[in-house]
Amino acid sequence: MRKLGLLPKILLAIVLGIVIGSFAPEWAVKGLATFSGLFGNFLGFAIPLIIIGFIAPGIGELGKGAGRLLGMTTGVAYISTIIAGLLAYFVAVGLFPHILEVGGLVNQYANPEEALLKPYFTVDMPPIVGVMTALLLAFTFGLGAAVIKGNALQKVMVDLREIVEKLIASVIIPLLPYHIFSVFANLTYGGQVTMILSVFAKVFVIIIALHLIYLLVQYSVAGQMGRKNPFTMLKNMMPAYFTAIGTQSSAATIPVTLRQTKKNGINEKIADFVIPLCATIHLSGSTITLVSCAMAVMMLNGMSTSLAVMFPFILMLGVTMIAAPGVPGGAVMAALGLLESMLGFNTTLTSLMIALYIAQDSFGTACNVTGDGAIAVITDRMSKSETA
Template sequence: MKKFGLLPRIILAIASGILIGSIVPSEVIEVFATFNGLFGNFLGFAIPLIIIGFIAPGIGQMGRGAGRLLGLTAGIAYFSTVIAGTLAYGAGSLLYPKFLQTGAFKGELENPEEVLLSPMFQVDMPPIMGVMTALLLSFTLGLGMAALKSDALQNVMIDFRTIIEKLISTIIIPLLPFHIFGIFANMTHGGQVATIMSTFIKVFIVIIVLHFIMLLIQYTIAGTIAKKNILTLFKNMIPAYFTALGTQSSASTIPVTLRQAKKNGIRERIADFVIPLCATIHLSGSTITLVSCTMAVMLLNGQVPTFEAIFPFILMLGITMIAAPGVPGGAVMAALGLLQSMLGFDATMASLMIALYLAQDSLGTATNVTGDGAISIIVDRLTPSKSIQ
């Protein structure tokens, strides 16, 4: 199964869930619902740990970087991420109300027990702290580690992040296809699959178009600043794009991204610093996907995704997902806390969000790493040679 990529497993889970949910009796669906309940409770327990494990060491490490170069790179990467999220909001506000059935799941998502079958039993797994407490603790620890000269706590938090990455990659991600299978089997049994699938297809098309629009914006700016041919710059990054499609991890694609960035004429020391850093802090593609999927789920639940609600969410995404690209699916795992605390997502809405996001996670990751190449061009052009001697 490890050789069978996450995307094929997600697609297989969705298809199998629809098939099984339409033919098996309620008693079988209740078994799947029981697994979903247990897994959902465990995911709720893990969310604060994921937030602390990703954010605290990420902020701590960024605070120890190479001064001006770090600030310039982080600023451009964050600005790019926010622009991507705002682009997704604008497109979603314009298009989604026209082809999504607003409120189609309002009753089901607000009161899932009225349509979806309930688990046969539940096991409470309370988290050690609330989501907002975890966020505040992460910022406090991260900023504190950045100010301290000692590496003791930083090393502990890096080890803790490794544990969380292992938790995601060896337990949560492998079990997610089964969780999604159960969700779709249950919703198919409840008669909602047609609405789900029509939503998936329409949202996917919008997301893919937005990814390429964002890359066009990034490379137009980079090419203009560097006075280089835009198509040539983008063509050189295509191997990184397709590598990321396979790995679904910005971090795992770093060697290829680095090699292709240098082919665009970026100075070696700039590329060696910017590309690995952007692999952990620049998530324009993932942000487009997360914002688009979030708005779709909100509309299905009858909620209006206003700019006042979504823009603060976008601003927090750029910080919360630091270091999340290290594992496939890490971005949506890190975003779950914000979805709950800022937008009021419950377990059912979060599950739909996970399914929507993971089904095209590789496309977002590919957009992330390809955009890293554009950022490295901009940073290279804006950094004087004497500052990297």
């Protein structure tokens, strides 16, 4: 098991959860529910730490960059992320009601939670602060560190980020497959898994299609602005796309992304600045996935998916993606606080989100890094216009 990557482990956990849940006795499933309950509570405790640990130093580091170039790149990356989220939202509104059984779980069960077995016991693990308080603290500390002259606060926040990264990499990610296994065993025992699996398959196909469509949009805009052939640029970026599928990490793919971006005729200094920065702040593919998966889970549970509900979530997601740690599944971990505080997700729904997200994480990462090349073209053109 240790030699398997996170995605194979998650897929294996889903399969085993379905198999075990279909014949296991009630006492065994309740035991698994106890584990998933304890893990879910621990995850709730960790979410504010993840928010503060990643957003605060991320904003602090952005504030000490290279002036106008930093501002341009960050602005273009944020706008790209928001457009990606809105694209996913409107496609979900148009397609999901026709391919998913809207309110299916609510129609089948008056309260879907009642179909799940309760744990034998729970241990209360209250977070140190609420999610919104954590967001406000992160923005306050991050902006403060960017403004003041001293580096002491920034160094503390960077150390905190390293601690949180270790927590995610050493505790949360290794236990995540067991949590998913327990949740799917419980869902199978409660008779809900068939509907959920059909959602997985349909949403997965739509997400991959959206990734490809959005890359075409990004490179069409970049080609128009940079007076370059968008298809030639996309072809040059394919090594980065397929490398990201293998690594599941934007950071690990930086050398390949940088090399292929320079092949598109981008100024080397611009490319050297933009590509490493965008590996952190530009996660359009991850945003498409998160919005699509959230919409599917919400529709399945009969929750409101109006633009008034989702647009603030998308705006905050664009900022929170800066916090996404450099581990597989990091983006969904960084977004858990928003899912709970803004969309009202409970432990079961966040577990479904994690499983849905990680199942296609490598494709989302590939969309992210390939899109970074388009951001570099746009930034290069904008910087030339300013100096002209």
